[in-house]
Structure formats: C-alpha cells, structure tokens
C-alpha cells in the first residue's frame with residue numbers, strides 16, 4: 539500500500555495548480571493510495587522561520603535557527619504545524635509537489651515550508667544526509683507550471699533553464715535522502731491569452747488534467763534525476779576529477 543503526500547503551494551485552490559493537485563489526489567486515490575494533502579494556503583502555513591516559533595528560546599541569546607530546531611527536535615518541542623508536516627512526510631512513500639514558478643523559483647511559501655519543516659536533528663543531521671539521509675527509498679515529483687513558453691525555459695532560453703531553476707529544490711530533497719523524479723512541467727500557463735489562443739490553452743490544460751492518472755501510474759518507470767554519490771567527493775567535499783558532473787551546480791572547475 540502506497541502513501542502519497544501532495545503539497546500544493548499556490549494561494550488559490552481554484553487555479554490551474556489547484557486543479558492539477560486535485561487531479562493528482564484523485565489519480566492516487568484511484569490507484570489505491572492513502573493520500574495526505576498539504577494545501578499551504580488553506581493551512582495558513584507560516585513560511586518564515588523565526589524565534590517566535592520557539593517559546594523556550596532565551597531572549598538574551600541571539601536566535602540560532604539550526605540550534606533552535608535541534609533543541610526542539612531533541613526535546614519534542616517542535617512547533618505543532620511543523621510536527622504535523624513531518625508526520626505526513628514520514629508516512630509518505632512519495633511526495634508530489636504542485637507549484638508555479640514565481641520569479642525564477644518556487645513560491646516563497648514552499649521555500650519556507652522547507653526551511654521550517656526539514657528541521658535539523660529531526661529530519662537530517664551531519665550523520666544522516668545525502669546517501670545516509672533518513673528518507674532513502676522515498677521519491678519526490680515536481681509538477682510545475684511556468685508562464686514562459688517551453689522555448690524560453692530551455693537551456694538557451696531567455697527565462698533561464700527551468701531544470702536549473704528547480705535544482706536547489708531537488709537537491710534539498712536529495713540531502714534528505716529522497717530520489718527525485720524528472721519534473722513534469724507545463725509551460726505557457728497564464729491568463730493573458732484571448733480567443734483562439736485562450737481556447738487552445740484551456741484544451742491543453744484539460745488534457746493535462748485528464749492525463750494525470752497515466753502520469754501517476756507511470757511513476758515507477760519514470761526516470762530519476764542523477765545525483766552524485768557521497769563517494770564521488772573527496773575529504774574536502776570536492777568532486778573527484780574522475781567522477782561525473784550531473785549538473786552545472788556541481789562541475790569540474792576549468
């Protein structure tokens with residue numbers, strides 16, 4: 539029995555992203571999954587890590603977020619909203635994130651969810667990360683929309699390579715131990731089209747919603763993003779000259 543967590547980072551449930559997340563939910567339910575859902579807007583999730591979340595932090599001590607998270611993790615004192623999200627993450631075999639690209643990145647609420655929920659010592663530590671991450675054997679998928687067209691979002695595109703824009707999020711999950719599937723990206727999603735172009739977009743988006751069942755059913759065969767293994771790096775954390783570079787973010791100098 540598979541448990542799937544769906545995380546929606548969009549302020550409007552009636553948006554295309556909201557409809558797409560609902561299509562994922564329905565497809566997973568039809569496949570027999572247990573489905574957990576995090577609608578960050580509906581939760582009113584506070585995306586800003588701050589001392590206000592840690593009642594026990596002494597006022598005279600400068601706030602240290604990593605230490606506050608670690609202390610709270612070790613004393614079962616994490617904020618209730620964070621603990622609830624961690625429980626869902628722990629229960630999930632796979633996590634499907636639905637979000638638009640905003641200013642060349644996921645929306646801030648999703649970044650803030652990572653900042654707060656991936657609590658130090660509770661979900662990762664120096665001993666438990668990358669190849670030794672707690673979430674080994676779990677997988678993540680990004681279902682993403684861009685306003686930009688596909689051509690503008692490619693490696694030579696004016697809006698920047700969407701695969702690079704998504705890399706920090708993918709690598710955050712890799713740090714936790716997740717496998718990350720190749721993202722599913724729908725381009726050119728915006729409300730500025732009129733007449734025939736608008737109808738064409740609506741028909742493209744309807745087709746994507748209808749195809750979500752097949753996408754979910756195909757996940758076990760979907761390619762994974764390649765990441766370097768821990769053994770690809772030397773003692774200083776540099777990529778060994780004889781090991782492959784899978785991304786411009788980690789490459790051989792020169």
Ligand SMILES: Cc1cc2nc3c(=O)[nH]c(=O)nc-3n(C[C@H](O)[C@H](O)[C@H](O)COP(=O)(O)O)c2cc1C
Pocket residue numbers: 548553554555556638639640641642643683684685686697727728
């Ligand atoms: C604040 C903001 C910033 C945006 N920045 C980008 C961007 O950097 N690249 C892009 O392709 N689209 C950008 N867009 C367009 C959104 O990606 C687009 O509106 C969204 O994918 C449409 O999905 P929705 O109908 O579910 O909202 C931006 C939209 C907003 C509101």
